[in-house]
Amino acid sequence: xxxxxxxxxxxxxxxxxxxxxxxxxxxxxxxxxxxxxxxxxxxxxxxxxxxxxxxxxxxxxxxxxxxxxxxxxxxxxxxxxxxxxxxxxxxxxxxxxxxxxxxxxxxxxxxxxxxxxxxxxxxxxxxxxxxxxxxxxxxxxxxxxxxxxxxxxxxxxxxxxxxxxxxxxxxxxxxxxxxxxxxxxxxxxxxxxxxxxxxxxxxxxxxxxxxxxxxxxxxxxxxxxxxxxxxxxxxxxxxxxxxxxxxxxxxxxxxxxxxxxxxxxxxxxxxxxxxxxxxxxxxxxxxxxxxxxxxxxxxxxxxxxxxxxxxxxxxxxxxxxxxxxxxxxxxxxxxxxxxxxxxxxxxxxxxxxxxxxxxxxxxxxxxxxxxxxxxxxxxxxxxxxxxxxxxxxxxxxxxxxxxxxxxxxxxxxxxxxxxxxxxxxxxxxxxxxxxxxxxxxxxxxxxxxxxxxxxxxxxxxxxxxxxxxxxxxxxxxxxxxxxxxxxxxxxxxxxxxxxxxxxxxxxxxxxxxxxxxxxxxxxxxxxxxxxxxxxxxxxxxxxxxxxxxxxxxxxxxxxxxxxxxxxxxxxxxxxxxxxxxxxxxxxxxxxxxxxxxxxxxxxxxxxxxxxxxxxxxxxxxxxxxxxxxxxxxxxxxxxxxxxxxxxxxxxxxxxxxxxxxxxxxxxxxxxxxxxxxxxxxxxxxxxxxxxxxxxxxxxxxxxxxxxxxxxxxxxxxxxxxxxxxxxxxxxxxxxxxxxxxxxxxxxxxxxxxxxxxxxxxxxxxxxxxxxxxxxxxxxxxxxxxxxxxxxxxxxxxxxxxxxxxxxxxxxxxxxxx
Numbered sequence: 001x002x003x004x005x006x007x008x009x010x011x012x013x014x015x016x017x018x019x020x021x022x023x024x025x026x027x028x029x030x031x032x033x034x035x036x037x038x039x040x041x042x043x044x045x046x047x048x049x050x051x052x053x054x055x056x057x058x059x060x061x062x063x064x065x066x067x068x069x070x071x072x073x074x075x076x077x078x079x080x081x082x083x084x085x086x087x088x089x090x091x092x093x094x095x096x097x098x099x100x101x102x103x104x105x106x107x108x109x110x111x112x113x114x115x116x117x118x119x120x121x122x123x124x125x126x127x128x129x130x131x132x133x134x135x136x137x138x139x140x141x142x143x144x145x146x147x148x149x150x151x152x153x154x155x156x157x158x159x160x161x162x163x164x165x166x167x168x169x170x171x172x173x174x175x176x177x178x179x180x181x182x183x184x185x186x187x188x189x190x191x192x193x194x195x196x197x198x199x200x201x202x203x204x205x206x207x208x209x210x211x212x213x214x215x216x217x218x219x220x221x222x223x224x225x226x227x228x229x230x231x232x233x234x235x236x237x238x239x240x241x242x243x244x245x246x247x248x249x250x251x252x253x254x255x256x257x258x259x260x261x262x263x264x265x266x267x268x269x270x271x272x273x274x275x276x277x278x279x280x281x282x283x284x285x286x287x288x289x290x291x292x293x294x295x296x297x298x299x300x301x302x303x304x305x306x307x308x309x310x311x312x313x314x315x316x317x318x319x320x321x322x323x324x325x326x327x328x329x330x331x332x333x334x335x336x337x338x339x340x341x342x343x344x345x346x347x348x349x350x351x352x353x354x355x356x357x358x359x360x361x362x363x364x365x366x367x368x369x370x371x372x373x374x375x376x377x378x379x380x381x382x383x384x385x386x387x388x389x390x391x392x393x394x395x396x397x398x399x400x401x402x403x404x405x406x407x408x409x410x411x412x413x414x415x416x417x418x419x420x421x422x423x424x425x426x427x428x429x430x431x432x433x434x435x436x437x438x439x440x441x442x443x444x445x446x447x448x449x450x451x452x453x454x455x456x457x458x459x460x461x462x463x464x465x466x467x468x469x470x471x472x473x474x475x476x477x478x479x480x481x482x483x484x485x486x487x488x489x490x491x492x493x494x495x496x497x498x499x500x501x502x503x504x505x506x507x508x509x510x511x512x513x514x515x516x517x518x519x520x521x522x523x524x525x526x527x528x529x530x531x532x533x534x535x536x537x538x539x540x541x542x543x544x545x546x547x548x549x550x551x552x553x554x555x556x557x558x559x560x561x562x563x564x565x566x567x568x569x570x571x572x573x574x575x576x577x578x579x580x581x582x583x584x585x586x587x588x589x590x591x592x593x594x595x596x597x598x599x600x601x602x603x604x605x606x607x608x609x610x611x612x613x614x615x616x617x618x619x620x621x622x623x624x625x626x627x628x629x630x631x632x633x634x635x636x637x638x639x640x641x642x643x644x645x646x647x648x649x650x651x652x653x654x655x656x657x658x659x660x661x662x663x664x665x666x667x668x669x670x671x672x673x674x675x676x677x678x679x680x681x682x683x684x685x686x687x688x689x690x691x692x693x694x695x696x697x698x699x700x701x702x703x704x705x706x707x708x709x710x711x712x713x714x715x716x717x718x719x720x721x722x723x724x725x726x727x728x729x730x731x732x733x734x735x736x737x738x739x740x741x742x743x744x745x746x747x748x749x750x751x752x753x754x755x756x757x758x759x760x761x762x763x764x765x766x767x768x769x770x771x772x773x774x775x776x777x778x779x780x781x782x783x784x785x786x787x788x789x790x791x792x793x794x795x796x797x798x799x800x801x802x803x804x805x806x807x808x809x810x811x812x813x814x815x816x817x
Contacts, residue, residue, distance in 0.1 A: 015111045018097065019048050021066060023055075026106065035079060035090050035111050048109065052077065054092060055109075065094060065107060072096075076114070089118040155234075155255040158241075163188045166250070175234075175257055177227035188253065191224050192236060224255060229755060230790075233258040272324060279320055280647035281569065284669035287313040288575035291672060295582060317669065322466040336477055340503055341381040343374055343427075347406065350388040358396050364403035365392075373408055376503035377427065379478065384498060387471045388429065391494050394467065395433035402434030402491070410502070424479065424499040432493040438486040446484060447472040471496065561683050563587035564605045564640070566596040566622070568614040572668070576609065576645070583676040593622030600626070604636030606686050607679070609666075612646040612657065619644065620660040627661040627774045638689075641682050645670060661774065689714070711809075715772025728816055731809055734771055738764055738806055742799060745783075749795050757795070758787040764802070776805045 009016055015035060017028035025044050035052075049055045054077040064070040072095040079088040091114045097106040149156055155172035159165050165183045173179055176191050183191070219237040226232060235256045242249045290310035298306060347367055358365040388406075395404040411426040438446070447468050468482075475482045479499030486492035563580065565587040567573050573589055580587050588603065590596035594617045596608065608626075612619040623642050631638050644657040647668040654665045666678060720726040741760045748756035765780035783798040 009110070013113060017048065017109050017111075019107050019109065021062075021105045021107075023048050023062070025051075032111065035088070035113070052092065052109075052111075055094075058094075061094065062107060065096060066105070068096075087115075088113070089115045155257070157183075157188065157191075157253045157255070158250060159188050159253070160250045163251070172255065175226070175232065175255060176224065182227075188251075191226075192222065192234075192253065192255070193225070219256075221258065233262050278647075280317070280668055281572070283313055283317055283320070284647055285569075285571040285575060287317065287669040288572070288579070292575065292578050292582075313669075319466075322470060334477065336380040336383060338378055339381070340376050340378050343377050343408070344369070346381050346385050347388065347408070350385055350392055351406075353389060354392050354396060357393070358404065361396065361400070363396060363399055363401075365396075366403060366405045368405060368407040370408070372410060374410060374425075374427075374502040374504075377500040378424075378503065379498060379500040383474050383478065387474055387496060388431075390467045390471050391431045391496070395431050395435060395492075395494075399433045399435035399491075404434075405432045406430070407432075412502075424501045426480070426497050427500055428495060428497045430493055430495050432491065434491040437488040437490050437492055438484070439488045440486075443484060443486065447482065561585060561607055561679065561686065562603065562605045562636075563679075564590060564596060564599060564603075564608045566590045566593065566608055566614070566619065567611045567645070568592055569611070572611070576670075579670070579672045579675055582672060583679070585679060593617030593619060593625070596622055597625060600629075600634055600640070602635055604634070605640045606636065607641045607643065607682060609645045610642050610662065612644060612653070619646070619662075620656065623657075623660045623662050624778055627778055641686060643678065643682065661778070712772030712774055719771075728813065730771065732813060734767060734773075735806055735809055735813070737767060738802075742803060742806070746799060749792060749799070752792065754787045754790045758784055761787060773805065776802060779805070 009029065015029040015032040017032055018026045020026055025046050025048055028044070032051075054075060058073070058075075061070070061073045065073065072093055074091065074093045077090045077092055079090060091112045093110040093112075095108050095110070097108055149169045152169055152171055155175045156169040157165055157172055158167040164185050165188055166185075168176075168180055168183060176183070178191075219235050221233065221235050223231040224234045224236075235258055236253055238251055238253045240250075241252055287310060290306050290313060293306045294303070294310065351365060351367060355365055392404060392406065407430050409428050411428065472482050475496045475498065480497035482494070482496040484492055484494050563585055565573065565576050565580075567576060567589065568591050577587060577589070587609070588599065588605075590599055592614045596610075597617070599605070610619040610623060617625075626639060626642065629639070634640065641664075642662045643664040643666060644654075644662045645666045645668065646653070646657070654667075657665050664678060664682065666674065716727055716730070720730065741764055745757055745760050748754075748760070761780050761784040765777055765784060768774075768777040768780055779798050779801045783795060783802075786792075786795055786798070
């Protein structure tokens with residue numbers, strides 16, 4: 001081969017050799033040995049097939065090329081050497097002689113090193129396979145996640161960082177009544193208004209250090225808004241999604257429809273209320289009759305029988321109350337109050353209730369007061385007193401000889417303002433007794449529901465095993481905990497803490513001891529106890545001596561109260577009438593609300609004892625009717641005080657009575673002493689109001705007798721501090737505010753715009769409550785309920801009623817000018 005071709009092939013890294021028709025090597029390039037199977041054995045005249053075994057069996061191909069039947073033939077080879085671990089890839093091309101003499105008996109074989117290219121191709125092929133596998137995995141993963149999201153029963157929405165919705169699952173479309181296209185790009189607040197109240201700030205999050213952190217907002221209950229405008233109660237949680245790619249950043253919201261759960265909770269509450277009423281009613285009759293029998297002439301044996309009935313009835317009532325409390329706590333329906341109260345009063349009240357029992361057993365009941373004890377704290381006095389009573393009564397129950405000692409310490413939070421409820425102090429109570437104690441291996445069973453130390457305890461002392469479980473849950477709800485230290489046959493000390501904000505105030509302390517001899521006889525009177533609880537006065541107690549503040553002497557006019565007992569149960573009527581007689585009162589009886597309303601038009605009653613569940617017209621509706629009446633409709637010329645007296649003992653039952661307009665609430669069985677204290681309190685209020693009405697001047701000297709106003713003047717006088725001119729100004733502003741709202745409501749009723757109706761009526765209701773226009777408040781409340789239920793029927797009548805109220809106020813303002 002000429003030098004030009006030789007140099008050209010060498011520059012391209014290609015080696016060659018020339019063979020004859022017998023496969024003998026006639027010529028070869030210098031670098032060809034590198035590709036040979038046996039590099040040191042390659043020589044001119046040698047059979048090329050020894051050098052390149054890949055050519056074995058290609059004789060026909062060689063002949064075809066020599067004969068001109070085929071231009072060339074290409075094949076690939078691989079060479080392995082013991083010197084190098086990796087193989088050598090080669091491309092071999094067989095063609096006619098490339099020399100100018102065009103000898104027909106010669107062939108040229110060109111050999112090129114293809115290792116680098118082959119490795120690259122293999123790498124690309126492997127990469128392509130891996131990419132394809134990754135793509136398939138991504139597709140499968142997406143399908144997997146999409147199927148999970150689609151199959152979720154909870155609604156899921158994904159938004160951008162700015163809050164625009166960009167994805168939602170099928171459950172969300174069903175819940176919100178939107179299809180995905182309608183909501184894409186819309187703000188999340190369109191369907192969850194509360195979402196903006198729980199911001200998730202992620203701008204300052206360092207991604208490299210937060211890959212494993214789940215930025216999650218705890219589940220909260222709120223409402224979402226559907227396409228039709230309906231509000232649905234939901235529990236929603238949200239979390240941050242932040243990656244290095246901005247497109248894949250945002251928020252994830254999960255909504256759970258709480259409608260069925262709310263309905264179930266409501267059904268459960270209604271069931272508990274029904275059970276409470278149905279069970280407490282006969283128990284109230286048993287306890288009431290037994291209580292009345294105790295004050296009759298009985299033999300010693302009969303007295304013992306009656307006391308057994310009375311005690312057993314009260315024990316059964318306590319068990320029912322425990323079950324109700326436990327059920328409310330378990331369902332999450334127990335709400336704590338946050339009100340200021342005197343801490344010492346709370347402790348003294350528990351002592352007043354339990355001191356007689358301690359005296360009967362000959363036990364010394366001691367409260368170790370301290371100057372450091374705060375006078376006023378913010379919390380739930382009822383639940384704190386419940387825990388104290390439970391623990392102290394247990395200490396009395398399980399102590400035969402010795403004493404019970406109660407002490408309180410406070411752990412101040414020095415970094416906070418004591419008046420702030422957000423950063424409360426910790427108050428620790430301890431109740432120490434010298435009773436039977438508890439074995440160490442049984443301590444863990446104490447605070448479990450329906451569990452006691454052992455079965456013999458139940459047989460000897462009774463109980464359901466719920467008391468301490470309720471105490472534990474109440475302490476935790478109040479931000480604290482409960483624990484016990486005990487030694488068998490040596491006594492126990494129960495500790496519990498609560499979190500409460502302390503109201504700074506000067507206080508003094510001392511040790512208060514109630515021993516068998518020193519417990520005053522006054523304590524035995526529950527009437528005294530109830531007066532003490534009602535007046536909420538702080539009793540002055542010195543070491544080893546108890547001095548009770550004397551209650552105010554009842555007014556002679558107290559016994560002139562005209563009382564109407566509205567009760568359908570004959571047994572309850574007898575018990576109530578006998579109790580009233582024993583404490584110096586008398587009463588007329590109405591068997592239902594309808595009869596009560598008829599009597600109110602004829603007889604000037606001062607006070608009504610109202611049962612809630614009655615045929616024909618129940619107590620709640622009767623009370624609302626009473627509030628709708630004008631003052632002149634009553635024979636007395638004024639609305640009577642209404643006190644609920646019902647077997648419904650749930651907290652929502654009490655609130656329902658107060659919301660209906662009742663002034664007070666007594667839960668059956670009503671103790672005679674409790675009834676006496678309540679009547680004395682309201683008797684003083686009623687007669688003071690009568691005196692005030694007789695002597696106080698009216699708002700204006702103008703004669704307004706021709707205009708009857710649905711206004712609680714006492715409330716208005718309080719607001720204006722008895723300033724007649726300011727009262728007229730308030731009424732004028734009230735009218736000017738209400739009139740345009742009524743016009744807006746009428747338009748909204750015509751347009752079926754229930755949201756607008758609810759908005760305007762809510763404002764009217766608030767204004768009416770503030771001004772003391774009770775009848776307008778009740779009418780507005782009914783209208784708001786209709787709007788909430790999206791009911792149009794009945795709205796026009798209520799609007800007419802509201803307009804009539806406003807018209808009468810306008811007439812009054814005109815004649816007062």
